[in-house]
Amino acid sequence: MKVLVVGNGIAGNEVAFALRALGARCEITILSAENWPEYDPCSLPYFVGGDIQREAVFRRRLFDYKQHSIELILGNEAISIDPQAKHVVTRNGKTYPFDKLVLANGGRLVIPPLDGIDQPGIFSCKELGEADRLHQHKGGKAVVIGSGAIGVEAAEALNMRGLEVTIIELLGWMLPTMFDEPVARRLESALRGYGIEILTAERVQRVERDGETMRVVTNKREIPCDTIVTATGVAPQTALAKEAGLHVERGIIVDDSMATSHRDIYACGDCVQARDAFTGERCVYQFKHNAIEQARVAARNILGEKASYRGSYTFARAHFFETHAAMFGKTMRSVRDDGDLEVIDREGDSGCLRIILKEGKIVGGEAIGESADNIGLFLGAMWREDDIDDLRVNWQQIARLDSRVPWIYRKLGRLMGLPTDGGFSPQSHRVAQRRTY
Numbered sequence: 001m002k003v004l005v006v007g008n009g010i011a012g013n014e015v016a017f018a019l020r021a022l023g024a025r026c027e028i029t030i031l032s033a034e035n036w037p038e039y040d041p042c043s044l045p046y047f048v049g050g051d052i053q054r055e056a057v058f059r060r061r062l063f064d065y066k067q068h069s070i071e072l073i074l075g076n077e078a079i080s081i082d083p084q085a086k087h088v089v090t091r092n093g094k095t096y097p098f099d100k101l102v103l104a105n106g107g108r109l110v111i112p113p114l115d116g117i118d119q120p121g122i123f124s125c126k127e128l129g130e131a132d133r134l135h136q137h138k139g140g141k142a143v144v145i146g147s148g149a150i151g152v153e154a155a156e157a158l159n160m161r162g163l164e165v166t167i168i169e170l171l172g173w174m175l176p177t178m179f180d181e182p183v184a185r186r187l188e189s190a191l192r193g194y195g196i197e198i199l200t201a202e203r204v205q206r207v208e209r210d211g212e213t214m215r216v217v218t219n220k221r222e223i224p225c226d227t228i229v230t231a232t233g234v235a236p237q238t239a240l241a242k243e244a245g246l247h248v249e250r251g252i253i254v255d256d257s258m259a260t261s262h263r264d265i266y267a268c269g270d271c272v273q274a275r276d277a278f279t280g281e282r283c284v285y286q287f288k289h290n291a292i293e294q295a296r297v298a299a300r301n302i303l304g305e306k307a308s309y310r311g312s313y314t315f316a317r318a319h320f321f322e323t324h325a326a327m328f329g330k331t332m333r334s335v336r337d338d339g340d341l342e343v344i345d346r347e348g349d350s351g352c353l354r355i356i357l358k359e360g361k362i363v364g365g366e367a368i369g370e371s372a373d374n375i376g377l378f379l380g381a382m383w384r385e386d387d388i389d390d391l392r393v394n395w396q397q398i399a400r401l402d403s404r405v406p407w408i409y410r411k412l413g414r415l416m417g418l419p420t421d422g423g424f425s426p427q428s429h430r431v432a433q434r435r436t437y
Contacts, residue, residue: 004098008032011269012104014295033077049157116207139227147174151231268294277311329364360389
């Protein structure tokens with residue numbers, strides 16, 4: 001059997017090496033549009049900022065592929081698929097046959113269609129080649145367009161190199177897909193404390209150049225700079241699948257076996273639209289943990305096992321300088337508002353905790369500081385579908401040291417600030433109708 005993998009990122013490599021770990025003796029070929037073995041995109045800002053050496057970004061060495069009899073073909077982008085003839089054609093005109101095909105070609109950086117956005121001195125920080133360019137670039141004043149995880153990490157890296165940095169965010173607060181406004185405002189305050197300016201609810205209109213100096217023109221001001229980083233989001237790579245006739249919406253649609261609408265073509269990673277593990281809705285959650293689990297499920301099904309993907313979920317950490325935050329599940333911007341919603345907020349000098357409940361069950365959470373270190377306990381409660389209303393009703397008995405209830409529930413209650421002997425009680429409010437966040 002010939003297994004062909006399109007994409008040399010985390011998902012594609014996990015499929016190939018999982019097949020070998022499962023004892024597969026099939027031929028395995030990986031087609032890579034880039035010129036390097038697998039690396040971790042999340043580590044690129046740390047390389048740019050000087051925290052780590054370039055070699056540290058790599059997850060595999062060329063020797064690893066040779067040792068596991070995996071053929072890695074670099075600098076050879078796949079441009080078309082023929083599902084009937086069962087082959088893939090690459091940009092250099094070569095044809096690669098397959099018995100099973102895995103699409104793991106990830107996502108593409110969304111570049112805003114702005115006048116002047118293609119000038120020298122404008123970078124991204126998602127691919128190693130771009131990170132190399134940014135690392136070598138000498139500048140003094142930078143503008144980062146977009147405040148998602150990549151944008152914030154790039155801003156931190158440039159700040160550590162001594163650049164004056166401004167972040168511009170179109171929406172009302174930074175990290176808008178990860179955190180609700182109250183938590184995000186605390187993160188903004190922390191980031192400003194390190195000398196990074198953050199402009200929210202502001203639209204970039206164009207980039208102008210005057211000699212060596214550029215200007216980012218927004219709807220509110222002009223910002224002179226010599227370095228620009230675009231970090232306005234990542235979209236699933238779907239063109240290849242769509243042209244091949246596979247079912248595509250926001251991402252490549254897969255079932256719980258990670259199969260596409262063609263029985264011999266699988267997909268995994270940032271390019272797919274899978275099932276939300278908790279709501280069942282179709283979703284695109286571009287996180288490493290989802291990519292790895294999807295790839296392992298795909299590998300087992302390629303070998304004829306009946307493996308089923310439990311579904312995707314959001315879980316992410318945001319760490320910059322000495323500030324640590326984490327989130328999981330839904331935010332108030334993303335949760336469906338049918339049913340009884342409640343938000344529990346606990347504030348403290350060193351951090352905060354926000355838990356979102358729906359019908360008494362946890363559906364999402366956000367935290368900064370010490371609470372972020374314990375966020376996994378709430379994620380576990382969401383997986384178990386623990387009834388928080390029941391926890392509160394029986395808290396006085398559960399909190400007793402001689403209680404036979406597992407310790408994890410005492411920990412959860414204390415993290416939420418449930419009172420014992422009249423202690424601190426968190427703020428909580430019901431959400432009667434959809435609120436604007």
